[in-house]
Amino acid sequence: MGSIWEYANPRKFIATTDKLLPWVSALAVVALAGGLIWGFFFTPEDYRQGATVKIIYLHVPAALMAINAWMMMLVASLIWIVRRHHVSALAARAAAPIGATMTVIALITGAIWGQPMWGTWWEWDPRLTSFLILFLFYLGYMALWAAVEDDDTAADLTSVLCLVGSVFAILSRYAVNFWNQGLHQGASLSLDKQENVADVFYYPLLVSIAGFVLLFVALVFLRTQTEIRARRTRALLARERVS
Amino acid sequence: MIALLIRDLRLAVRAGGGFGLGLAFFLIVVVLVPFGVGPNSGLLSKIAPGILWVGALLACLLSLDRIFALDWEDGSLDLLATAPLPMEAIVSIKALAHWLTTGLPLVLAAPVFGLLLSLPEAGYQPLLISLLLGTPALSVIGTFGAALTVGLKRGGLLLSLLVLPLYVPTLIFGAEMARRGIEGLETTTPLMMLAGITCGAIALLPFASAAVLRVNLR
Amino acid sequence: MIALLIRDLRLAVRAGGGFGLGLAFFLIVVVLVPFGVGPNSGLLSKIAPGILWVGALLACLLSLDRIFALDWEDGSLDLLATAPLPMEAIVSIKALAHWLTTGLPLVLAAPVFGLLLSLPEAGYQPLLISLLLGTPALSVIGTFGAALTVGLKRGGLLLSLLVLPLYVPTLIFGAEMARRGIEGLETTTPLMMLAGITCGAIALLPFASAAVLRVNLR
Amino acid sequence: MPELGKYAGAVLSSYAVSIALIVALVVVSVIQSRRAKAALNDVEKRSKRNG
Amino acid sequence: MELVVTDLSVARGGVPVLEGVAFTVRAGEALVLRGPNGSGKTTLLRTIAGLQPALAGHVGLEREAMAYAGHADGIKAVLSVRENLQFWADVFATGGIDPALAAFELEGLAERPAGGLSAGQKRRLGLARMVVTGRPVWVLDEPTVSLDAAAVGLFAQAVRAHLAGGGLALMATHIDLGLAEARVLDVAPFRAKAPALDDFDGAFL
Amino acid sequence: MELVVTDLSVARGGVPVLEGVAFTVRAGEALVLRGPNGSGKTTLLRTIAGLQPALAGHVGLEREAMAYAGHADGIKAVLSVRENLQFWADVFATGGIDPALAAFELEGLAERPAGGLSAGQKRRLGLARMVVTGRPVWVLDEPTVSLDAAAVGLFAQAVRAHLAGGGLALMATHIDLGLAEARVLDVAPFRAKAPALDDFDGAFL
Ligand code: HEM
Ligand SMILES: Nc1ncnc2c1ncn2[C@@H]1O[C@H](COP(=O)(O)OP(=O)(O)OP(=O)(O)O)[C@@H](O)[C@H]1O
Ligand SMILES: Nc1ncnc2c1ncn2[C@@H]1O[C@H](COP(=O)(O)OP(=O)(O)OP(=O)(O)O)[C@@H](O)[C@H]1O
Ligand SMILES: [Mg+2]
Ligand SMILES: [Mg+2]
Secondary structure, eight states: OOGGGGGGGGGHHHHHHHHHHHHHHHHHHHHHHHHHHHHHHSOOBBBBTGGGGGGGGHHHHHHHHHHHHHHHHHHHHHHHOOOOOOOOHHHHHHHHHHHHHHHHHHHHHHOOOOOHHHHOOOOOOOHHHHHHHHHHHHHHHHHHHHHSSSSHHHHHHHHHHHHHHHHHHHHHHHHHHHTTTOOOOOOOOOOGGGEEEEHHHHHHHHHHHHHHHHHHHHHHHHHHHHHHHOOOOHHHHHHHHHO | HHHHHHHHHHHSSSSSTTHHHHHHHHHHHHHHHHHHSSOHHHHHHHHHHHHHHHHHHHHHHHTHHHHHHHHHHTTTTHHHHHHSSHOOOOHHHHHHHHHIIIIIIHHHHHHHHHTTTTGGGGGHHHHHHHHHHHHHHHHHHHHHHHHHHTTTTTHHHHHHHHHHHHHHHHHHHHHHHHHHHHHHOHHHHHHHEEEEEEEHHHHHHHHHHHHHHHHHHH | HHHHHHHHHHHHHTTTTSSSHHHHHHHHHHHHHHHHHSHHHHHHHHHHHHHHEEEEEEEHHHTTHHHHHHHTTHHHHHHHHHSSSOOHHHHHHHHHHIIIIIIIIHHHHHHHHHHHHTTOOOOOGHHHHHHHHHHHHHHHHHHHHHHHTSSSSSHHHHHHHHHHHHHHHHHHHHHHHHHHHHTOOHHHHHHHHHHHHHHHHHHHHHHHHHHHHHHHEE | OOOOOGGGGHHHHHEEEEHHHHHHHHHHHHHHHHHHHHHHHHHHHHHHHHO | OOOEEEEEEETTTTEEEEEEEEEEETTTTTTEOOOOOSSSSHHHHHTTSSSSSOSSSESSSSSEEEEESSSSOOTTTTTTHHHHHHHEEEEEEEEOHHHHHHHHGGGGTTTGGGSSSSSHHHHHHHHHHHHOOOOEEEEEEEETTTTHHHHHHHHHHHHHHHHTTTTTEEOOSSSOOOOOEEEEEEEEGOOOOOOOTTTSSOOOO | EEEEEEEEEEETTEEEEEEEEEEEETTOOOEEEEOTTTTHHHHHHHTTSSSSSSSEEEEESSSGGGGEEOOOOOOOOOSSSHHHHHHHHHHOOOOHHHHHHHHOOOGGTTSSBGSSSSSHHHHHHHHHHHHHOSEEEEESSSSSTTTOOOHHHHHHHHHHHHTTTTTTEEEEEESSSTTSSSEEOOOOGGGEEEOOOOOOOOTTE
C-alpha cells in the first residue's frame, strides 16, 4: 500500500473501484431499502405532523448529501489546483449531477412537506432559500463544465468557480438568515433539533442517511470511471486524427 | 493602465458602445413594472426599493458580457495579454471602467426612477448609499464571471447563470438596507455587510479573475 | 424554408446557442425579485402576475438581438438575402424560431415560477392562457425591432428602446387578464384584445420587417 | 400498508418523486458507463490494429 | 447568360467610390478585378451582387442569378462542416453536397465543427458553398486569401468547372488565382471624381 | 538578442499538431514559416508568442519580448485610426505614432473611423501597430493578406527597418512578403506523429 496519490493514476483508480463497486452498491441498496422501508412501514405518526413525518427519511438525507457533495467537489477542486491530478478533477465533475439531484430531491420533498405543514408550497425561509441558491451553483458549475471544450481548461475554470462559489454560498447563507429575520416568524415550523427527535424516528433516519452516503460513493465511483473512459476515448480519437 | 481606462470609457460612449445600455435597461424595468403590477401606488411604494435594486442588478448583469467579449472577438485581448501590463491590472481596470459606465450612472439615476415608483421620501438616502456601496461589488463580481466565460462563443447565458448566485448577498443586503431606511429601522448592520462584501470583492476577486482569464486565453 | 427553421433551432440548442437564455433570465428575475422586495408572501402574491409578465417580456427582449445579429456578423444574412427565399418568409421563420426557443419555454415554465412567487391558485390558468396568447406577439414585434436595428453595431440598446413602447399594450392586457383571473373578474375583454394584437401582428408585421431588413442590408 | 390518513398524497408523492429521481440518476449513470466502455473498447481496438 | 454592367457608379458610406464602370462578362468567362487597396473593388462587387444600391447605372442581371462570397464566410462555428454546407444546399434547394466537399477536399474534415478549422480550411469551406448554390454568376471577393498553393489549384479547377458548365465568374483579388486565362480589369481608372460643387439637388451635393 | 526554439511541440484543441520544432533566429534576421493549410503555423506562432502553453520544449525568450499580430487585427471600428494606434502606443509606453503612420502611409486616413477602412487599409493599420509596440521580436501570421503590391512593399520596408534596428521577425505566409532575403522554414516535416499507445497515465494517453 503506497501513498494515496497512487489512486490519482486513472488506470489504478479504475482497477480499484472496479473491485469495490459491487460491494459498495450492494451495501447502498441494502441500507437505502432498509432505512426507507423501516421508516415508511414501521414507524408511528408524529403527534403534531401526522404521517408527513415519514418524509423526513428522504428529505434530511438528501439535504445532507446535497451539501456534502459540494464539499467533496471543493476538496477535489483544491487537489486539482494544487497537485493537478486529473482523476480528482474528473471526480468533481462526476459528483456534480449527483449533488444536483440530491438538491432537487430535498427541494421537492420540502415543498410537498410544506403544503400540509405551512399551507404553502414555497416559502422564502432562509433554509429553503439557501438551497435554491445551492441548486443554482450546481447548475452553473455543470454548465461551465459542459461549455468548455478543452478538458484541462474546463477543470481549471470550474475549480476556481467552485472555490469562489463556496465563499459566496456561505455568505448567502448569512445574508438569507439576516434577511428573513423579523419579517417571518411562525413559518419555520420544522421539527425540533435532532436531539429531540424521538428514537423511533431517529434510528431509521440514521440507516437512511447511511444509505444515501453509500449511494453517493457508489455513484461517484461509477461516474468517475465513465469520465475517465470518455476522456481517454477523446484522447484516442484525437490521436487518430494526428496519424 | 490609464490608457486602457481611457480607451474603454471612450469606446463605451462612442456610438454603439455600451454606455446607456444599462441605464436604458434600468429605465425599462422601472417603466414596465407599474404596467405589470397595476398602478396602485401604495403597492408600488412598498416594492419600490426592491425593484430599484433588482433593476440595477439586471442592468449590471446585462452589460457584463461586453467587458471582455468585444476585445476577445477582435483579437485585442490577445494583444493586451502580450502587452506590458499585469493581468490583474487589466482585470481591475476593466471592472473600474464597467462601474464608471454602468454602476455610477445607475446610482445617479436612481432618485429619478424612484419618483416613477413612488419611493417614500425616507428611502432616497439609504437607497443611494446602498447602491453607491453595492454597485462596485456587482462590477467586480461580474468581471470575474465575464473572465470565466470569455472564450465561450456567446457565453451570455452561462455568464448570467454563474453570476446570479454570486450577486445574491449583495442584493439582499442592499435592498434590505433601503427597506430598513424607509421603515426607520437601524441600517448599520446591512451597511457594514455591504461595505465588507465590496471591499472583500475588490481586494480578492481580481486575482481569481486574472487567473481564469489567463486560462481562457491559452 | 424548413431548412432555415431547422438550422435556427439547431443553432439555438447547440452549445452557446440562445436556447435557455430567455428561460434563465426569467428564472433570474423571478428569483431576484423576492430578494429585493423581501420574503413577505402576501406582498409577493399580489405582485406575482405582474412580475411574471414583466419577466417574460424582459426575457424576450433580451434574446431579440440574436435573431439577426449573429447571421449579420458572420455574413450569413447577406448570403440568405441572395438565396431563393422571399424576405417575408425569412423574417417569419426567424420569428417562429424565436418563439419556439424563447416564448414557448417561458409559457411552460411559468407555473413553476408562479410557485416561487406564491401566485394564488386561481391565477395559473389565466396567466398561462395570457402568456400563450401574448408571447407570439412579443416574438413578431421583436423581430421587427431586430430587423430595424440589424446593421447597427451592437444595436442592443436601441433595439430595447424601440421595442419597449411596442410591447406595452401586450403587457398591459396580458397582466390585466392574469390579475382579473385571480380576482375572479371577467377576463373576456383583455383576452379578446390580446388575441387581436397577436393576430394583427402576425398578419401584418412580417411585411414591415422584410421591408426594413431589405433597407438595412444594402 | 400503513394508514397515512389525509397526508397520504403528500407522503406517497414525495416517496414516488424521490425514488424516481434516484432511479433515474442511477440508470443514467449506468447507461453512460456502458456507452463509455463500449466507445473506448471500439477506439482501443481500432488503434491497436492500426498500431 | 451574360452579365452586362453599364455606366455603374457605386458609393460607400455615402461617398462615391467608382463611377462609369462598364464591362460585359459572357457565359464561360471569368473577369478579375484589380486595383490598389481602397480603390472600391469590394464596394463594386457588393453592388453588382445586389447587396447595396447603385448610385447610377445598371447591372444586367438580377440578384437571383448571383452567388456572393465576401471577406466573411458565413460559417457557424458550432455546426460541423457538413451541416454548414448542407444548410446552404437546402436553402438553395440544390440537393447533394458531396461534389462540393470533393471539389475542395473537405471530405476528411466533414464531421469537424467548423470553428476548429484553420484559416485556409475555413476559406475552402466558404468556397465550397459557392458550388452548392447552383447559381450561374459567382461574385467572389479575394477568394484565395489564406489558401496554400494546392488549395489555389483546387479553386482554379472549381472555377473552370463552373465556367465549363456555362457559368460566369467575377472576382477581386491582389494575388494569384491560378486562372491565367481570365480577363483582368483594373478599376483604378474608374475612380470617382469629386462632383461639381453647385449641383445642389436631391443628393445634397 | 536571439530567439532559440528547441524541440517545441504544440497542440490545438488538445490535438498535437507539430512536434520537435527547432530553429534559431538571430538579431537582424527574419524567418518565414511555410506549410500547407492546417499544418499548424498559426498554432506554432501563438505558442511562441506565449498565448498558449507548449506541450513540450522551450522557447528561448519570454513573451515580454514579443509582439504578435494574428488573423484578427484588434481594431476598434468606432475609434479613428489615430486613436486606435495611440492606444497601443500608450499601452506599450513607446510615445509617438507618427513614424508608424508614415511607414504604412496612413497619414491621410488618420482621422477616419477604422470601421470604414477597406480590407487592405485595415491590415495596414494592424501592421502599423507592430511598429509602435517597440518590441524586438515580431511574430506575424499572414501579414500581407489583402495588401496590394505597393502596400506589400511598405511592409517589406518596415520589416527591413525593424531588422536593421536589431530586431528579429518570425512570419507565416502562403504568399509573397517582398522579403527575398528571409530564410524559409517548412513546417510540414515537423508534423506530429501519433504518440505511443498505452502510455495510460495522468494524461490519458
Ligand atoms: C423546499 C423546501 C425545503 C428545503 C429546501 C429544505 C431544506 C432543508 C435543509 C437544508 C435541512 C437541513 C439538513 C441538515 O442540515 O440536517 C432540512 C432539514 C429538515 N427539514 Fe427541510 N427543507 C424544506 C422544507 C421543509 C418542510 C416544509 C419541512 C416540514 C415542515 C421540513 C422539515 C425539515 C426537518 C424536520 C429537517 C430535519 C431537522 C434538522 O436537521 O434540523 N423541511 N431541510
Ligand atoms: N464610411 C465611409 N466614409 C468614407 N469612405 C469610406 C467609408 N467606408 C469606406 N470608405 C472608403 O471607400 C473605399 C472603398 O473601399 P473598398 O472596401 O471597396 O475597397 P477595396 O478595393 O475592396 O479595397 P481592398 O483591396 O483593401 O479590400 C475605401 O477607400 C474606404 O476607405
Ligand atoms: N479543436 C480542434 N480539434 C482538432 N483539431 C483542431 C482543432 N482546432 C484546430 N484543429 C486543427 O489544427 C490544425 C492546425 O491549425 P492552424 O490554424 O495552426 O493551421 P495553419 O497552418 O495556420 O493553417 P492555415 O494556413 O490554413 O492558416 C488544423 O489542421 C486544424 O484543423
Ligand atoms: Mg476589399
Ligand atoms: Mg493560420
